Amino acid sequence: MVTSTTPATPYQVLARKYRPSSFESLVGQDAMVQTLDNAFKVGRIHHAFILTGVRGVGKTTTARILARAFNYADAAGARPTLDLSKEGLHCAEIIAGTHVDVMEMDAASNTGIDSIREINAMTRTPPMSAPYKVFIIDEVHMLSTSAFNGLLKTLEEPPPYVKFIFATTEIRKVPVTILSRCMRFDLRRIAPEVMTDYLGGLLAREAVFFEPEALSMIVRAGEGSARDCLSLTDQAIAHGGGEITAQSVRDMLGLADRARIIDLFEKLMGGDIAGALDEARALYDSGADPTTIVADLAELTHLITRIKIVPSAAEDPVLTPDERGRGADLAQRLGLRILTRTWQILSRGLTEIAQSGNGLQAAEMVLIRLAYAADLPGPEELIEKLSSPPAEGGGPLAGPSVSAGGGGMQARAMAPVQRLQLAPVAAAAPQAAALPAPKSYEQLVALAGEKRDLLVKHALESDLKPVAFETGRIEIALTPTANLAIVSTLSARLKEWTGRPWMVTVSTRQVDAPTLREAREAERDNQRNAALEDPLVKAVMETFPGARLVDIRTRADTEEAEASAEGPEMAPIDPEDDE
Template sequence: MAGPDSPSSPYLVLARKYRPRDFTTLVGQDAMVQTLGNAFAQNRIHHAFILTGVRGVGKTTTARILARAFNYEDASGPHPTLDLSVEGEHCRAIIEGRHVDVIEMDAASNTGINDIREIIDSVKYAPSSAPYKVYVIDEVHMLSTAAFNGLLKTLEEPPPYVKFIFATTEIRKVPVTILSRCMRFDLRRITPEIMSAYLESILGQEGISFEPEALAMIVRAGEGSARDNLSLLDQAIAHGNGTVTAATVKAMLGLGDRARIIDLFEELMGGRIGDAITTMRSLYDMGADPQTLVADLADFTHLVTRIKVVPAAADDVSLTPDERKRGADLAGRLPMRALTRAWQILFKGHEEVARANNGLQAAEMVLIRLAYAADLPSPDDLIAKLSNQPAPAPMPQQSAPIGRGPSGGPSAMRLEAPQPISTEAVATQPSVPQAQVQPAMATVASYKELIALATAKRDVLVRLALEGQMRPISFEQGRIEVALSEGTDPAIIATLSARLQLWTGQRWLVMVSTKPPEGLTIRQEKEQKVEAAHAAAHEDPLVKAILETFPGAKVVNVTVRDDATTAQPDVPPPPPEEDDE
């Protein structure tokens, strides 16, 4: 029989060949390994575990390693341990998936109560040879409601020789009654740093040369999944005829050259649409997919925005040198407004390219839209231009634009000046003991000041009543006469009187007029003012010019000066608070 390394032996993919067999070789799950190590050391081993995480992070692998740990047996006898450096009596059979006491079930194809009933019946019998009978149920969220309910009693009080290990990618679909009976472990995505080192070690063991940039592309495409990364690495080795190069990985993944993508981004943000279309055609001729190109532009836009907000993001090991250096440079030169607008256009454009019959044409239209949007004026510049006023002067430290937009205006590529920080001398006030501060009372001289006082006191009930349910008849110090709208609760009068006494320190007589209510409430007056303001806004020459410049635009909101809220009552400031320090 041919040996495992014989040329006649079937090839074993990297994801299976380098599948971890103990916790020392499990990648990127240190927190879980530490927790399990403490539990085993203290002999506090739970009878049920649930492992959750995205695809390929090691859920099933962890379950098999746990089955080995439960059933570890050597010359000294059976004893659960995480130290699996030396194979025990049952380890080989468990690793190869043929141990009679370790039962693996795929819940995706065994979803019903009858499948679970077989487990319930079999747990009554002790293990054949191993210390524990271990049930591993993969994709447990696929079980039916009846199957979950049938499992509850056995899962809560299993025999002492039974262990359950569940694995799922959809933890939210697992009933809380099941989760409460299990020790839960969330397996995390493997970070790019750890994944890069892991792939390098595997390539070293295989004796295969590689380029760091190619490895970074694979790590980015693998999205933190060990299995996906190893599958992509397998494919890259085959595609590159035994070596892993950036060129072959780009061709394999349908990626454009990252440096050319950055060139394309700079051309678009600089408004150089002719150069951008030429670059796009060149990348397309080299085999790049139009939809992938738009996605790459969106990814790079996100990267630049992220670096602008979190400069340390430029240190990510999965980034290429061009992305790291030029991304940081662009983050310092582009304003946030231009980046967020570019992201919105590319995000929507990606869907358009996916639906289009001709992806290249759709992608070019997205680029044209982005290039022309890059030099759109800000709202302040637009208003100043339409009203024939000089545009707001740039801040002293702001540099001139580095390019011209397709319409001849300045491009979005301009340096953002740091905001000036003003320092003011603040006089230090002596702290006053809170017990010595007496709360001062407010004074109210008009009905509108009363509404403002209710607003300042955050009394929503009284303010709504004053604005929408009452009409003032007369107002003088200590006495108010109002007319109530139809359907108003009369108890609001007593509430208003009590609030006034609390706020002003004096008794107020609040009377209800016997005359039928006439005129408008404060709220109705406001609504009339808003309607009149909208009508006046549409007649304003500047607004008309803006609406004609941007077809389809409309006036959404008009701010009206509110006399009721601007008339501030004489409310004393709150007493100073004591410093806890």
């Protein structure tokens, strides 16, 4: 036995259910509405309009509302108006798309001259019931060249009862001969704050619970398109079982947690490659696509760069609290050179991932390259380093790189090149025994030289000034060119070398004392000046015109240099090891 049941009312998607039917309910196009309102008030209503903009901003909807405004009529008679608060005689049929005097044509499926000939023929007869015949041609850029040519004459001199409204997403493909005959309106992407308020009110009417963070994700994914946002909202309601949560939207869109993306970014900028790879793998295991992870990193890089240049960008309502707070902090700590190079590496990495057979492996290689190579010095920086005097005990590139473009963290402070050279040795060699703790700043410099850590040695000599020194604690002052990350690097190196923790703090006091390198150079200058005043040197200089004082060496310097030259041949093995 078959029981007959009444079919349920078909569900109407939010994009159709809440489609605007008047300019008061149109979202995010205030400039266009203001222009039209003024034109209607003074009776200067054009006969042809062209609406352009990205998908889903309301081009076809605006065309129907305009058709309704042209043909508005009530018991008092017909009169064009933008005040559509009260439904007129023709409004319902126009909004539904069934009015006989309002013809809609999709140019994507009617591209030829024959369709335009039909329109030209219809313009010869007056409207049947409404004041105007309105022709709405969607995606008008799809018309063929012959179709555009066939429309020109009618578009330039139409009958007084004919109005044309064109809509297109590709305004540059429309011939200028068409554009010059139309009043053009560029419909803008809907601002995030406007879209957020709109969706919030809509969900309140639908009695759907939502989390603000989830709504921000939807607005961001919608990219300023009302239709896209509404479609994603529909999908999110279904995915979340009647409610919209941040986790359900994240799962639906395949997004990574924004806070975890920032964690990953900070690990990359700090040179923690192992931690970055673990974080990326955790994001992948939680459902984030490798392409999405790298794309999110690129988006975060753009956001931080924008905040650095325009600090007010941190107040964007679609940003999460982590993006606002931590993004602004990173913008202060990272220089523009680092950020632009990071963007370039991530952008190229997206192409590599798309072409790779294994997206996760390609993404991990991009992250490794970013951590190691994103901070390599630029051409102007290399020129500056090669032109500057070499640091004692190292070449011109031995010391930490200095960026004039931005203070703070600078990502480069962890010396990725140095780690790249030392990591294999550290992995293969057994754990070294802890060395005695240095008792003075000079002993610390000597220890860095003994460990062949040129980065730390150069920083201790050229970028840091000792303020206080005791076992386990060092207070230093930084020069203007010093890299802040040397503080954490020095603390980690001391713990590694001595086997005990060290606290390295930056002094807030004004320190006028010179760095070790400045003091050494000043002493060398004093020695040079004293030598030039020596009577014997003066006599030599007078005897040999054009002679120059090239270097000054004491007897102790000479003996030390001779001992260093003989050392490798006479003592290939350390005497302490021999004992």
